[in-house]
Amino acid sequence: MTHRYERVIDVRALARVEGEGAMHVRVRDGAVEDVRLEIYEPPRFFEAFLRGRQHTEPPDITARICGICPVAYQMSACAAIEDACRVTVPASIAALRRLIYCGEWIESHTLHIYLLHAPDFLGYGSALALAKDRRDLVERGLALKQAGNDLIELVGGRAIHPINVRVGGFYRVPAPGDLAPLRERLRVALDQALDTVRWVAGFDFPDFHHDHEMLSLCTPGTYPIETGFVTTTGGLCFDVRQFEQHIVEEQVPHSTALHARLAGRGRYLTGPAARFTLNQHWLTPLAREAATAAGLGEDCRNPYRSIVVRAVETVYAVEEAIRLIDAYEPPPAPAAVVPARPGTGRGATEAPRGTLFHRYDLDPDGRITAARIVPPTSQNQAAIEDDLARFVAGRLDLDNERLTAQCEQAIRNYDPCISCATHFLDLHVERA
C-alpha cells in the first residue's frame, strides 16, 4: 500500500505535524541538477483556528500540533502570550518550566536515538528488530525514555499533551517531597545517558560536512532551553522580538515550499548541532567531558554526529533536572496572573529539534486576531535539501534502493519529525 497519494508542496504543511514526504532528484550529465524534498502532510490549519480564541487557550491547543514535543509548543506559546501581556513569571515558575522541558528533551532525544536513528547505524529496520538481538540495549533506551516521560507526567500530568501547563505557569505545583522519588530515578537515568553517549560514539560516521550558518537561542550562563537571544555562528545576535525581521520565509522557484532564510544571508540550520556549537561551554562538566570523550570538537558540522549531540544533551538534561529538583522551592502561587491586553507577543524556546517561534496578536479582550508559528523543521528544510544535493552527488553510482536507504538515513540526522524520520522516501532519480 502506498502513501503517495498527493503532492501538496508546502513547507508549512510539513511543519505543523509529523509529516510525510517525497524526494526528487534530477541528474543531468552525471551531475545533480535539482533536489527537492517534498512534504505533503494534510494541512491542519492551526494558525487559522487559533484566531478568535482566548489568550489562555494556545497552550492546550498548540500542544496538539505535535505528540512528540508538546511541551515545546506549550512553552513557546506561553512565552509569546506573556510577552504580549507584559508579564514576567517569577523565577520559581521559570525553573519549573525548565524542569518539565528537561523531561521532554530526555524523552524526545531518547526516542530518536534508540527507536529511530540507531537502527540505521546498526543495520536494523527498527528497534524492535534490534531488540531480538540486543534486548539489553533497547531496554536501556526505553527506561531512559520513561524517566523523561515520568518527569513530564509528574510536573505536567500527562506525558503527551500535558494538562497542567497554563499561561502564567501551572494549575498545580508539586510539593518538594513529590520530586524525591523522581530524583532517584534520574540518578539511574544519568548512568544510562552516559552509557548512551559511549555507545553512539562508537558508530561508524560517514565523512560528510556542511557549512551552513547555525542558529540557536543563547542564554549566557546556561545551556539554552526555555529562553535566550537568537544567535548564529555568523555573528548575528538579536532579541526574539526581532525574529520576523531577520527570518523570512521565501518561496523558492522549483516548488511551492516556503523556505525560512536569514534575511540577506540564506539558509541556516537549527537543532542540537547548532545548539551544541554555539553553547557547548555552558554544558555541565560531566556532559562536556562525555562530549569530548565521544570525539565532538568545538563545532559539530557532520550531521551524522547529531546522534552523539543528542546523547550529550540527554546527559545534560538529566543533570539539569536533578539540579533543578535539588534547588526546588515551590512558587508562591502556581501561576502568575496574566491579564488580557491588546498587543503583539513573540516567544521562542529550544524544542528538541531546534528553535520554535510563536507570535500572537491580541485584541483588547485578549482574543487572538492572528497567530504565526515557525517550527524548526521548516527552518531547516533548505539546509537539508542542500545536504542531500551534495550527499547524492557523491553517490550517484549507487542503485536507487541503496541510494534511497542512505538518503533516508541522512534525513533522519535532522530528526525532522517522527513519521518522516522513519520511512518515507519515494526517491525519483531522473537521469538525463
Place this chain on the structure above:
Amino acid sequence: MDTPTLAVWKFASCDGCQLSLLDCEDDLLAVAGRVRIAHFLEASSDVLPGPYDISLVEGSITTPGDAERIRQVRAESRLLITIGACATAGGIQALRNQADITEYARAVYARPEYLRTLATSTPIAAHVDVDYELHGCPIDRRQLVETISALLAGRRPALPAHSVCFECKRRNTVCVVVARGEPCLGPVTRAGCGALCPAFGRGCFGCFGPAETPNAPAEAALLRATGMSDDDIRRIHRTFTVAAFEEAAPS
C-alpha cells in the same frame, strides 16, 4: 496459530496516539513479543504486506486521497480500531468544518491554490466500518494495552462509556466545580483518563469527547453557573472533539 499481525496507520494527526504505543515502555516489548508488527512507519521501516489481523488507525480524513486510503486499510484489516480524538471525532482539525476553508487556506498558506484538501475533517467511522474506538486526545496508554491484550485473548476490551465524574469520585478528588467554582466538562465527558485534570485542580476540557448519554442542558447550566458565557461554552465544546460535542450537546 500464527502470531497475529498488527498494523498502525496515520492520517491527519499529531502522532501522539501512536506514540502512546511506544510510550508503553514496560509493556512495549511484551506486546511486541505477542504480535508481529507488520506496518508501523513511526517505529519501523520493515513493512509486511497485508492482510492484517489488527489495525490501529490514528488521525482523521481530510484529503480525497486519504478517503481512498482508509478504504484500502479497511479491506486489508480483520479488526479495525480507531485511536484518539482525530480518528473517532475528526480531531482538532475538524475546527475547519464550520469555517470557510478557502479563507482558512488563505490565512495560513501563501499559495492556497496548491492545497488539495477537503472542506471537512471527518472521523474514520464516517468512511468505513470500525470495530472498536479508543477515545482521548491522546488516548490513555493503559486502555491501549488493555485493548490489545483483550483482543489477543479473544475477549471484548472493557472500554468505559460513563463520565469523568465517576473516575473523579473513585479517585477521591474534590470536585473543582463545588470547591472552587471552576468550569468543568467532567459530567459529560467520557471516562478513560483517570480524571486527570480535576486531580491537578483544573476543570476537564473534554479531551476524551462526550460520554455516551450526556445530560447536555444540565451541564450547560452548570457551566453558566461558574460564570462562563455562552460563547465560552461553545468554544470549550468546539475544541478537541469538535463534531462529537456538537452532536451530543446541540447548543
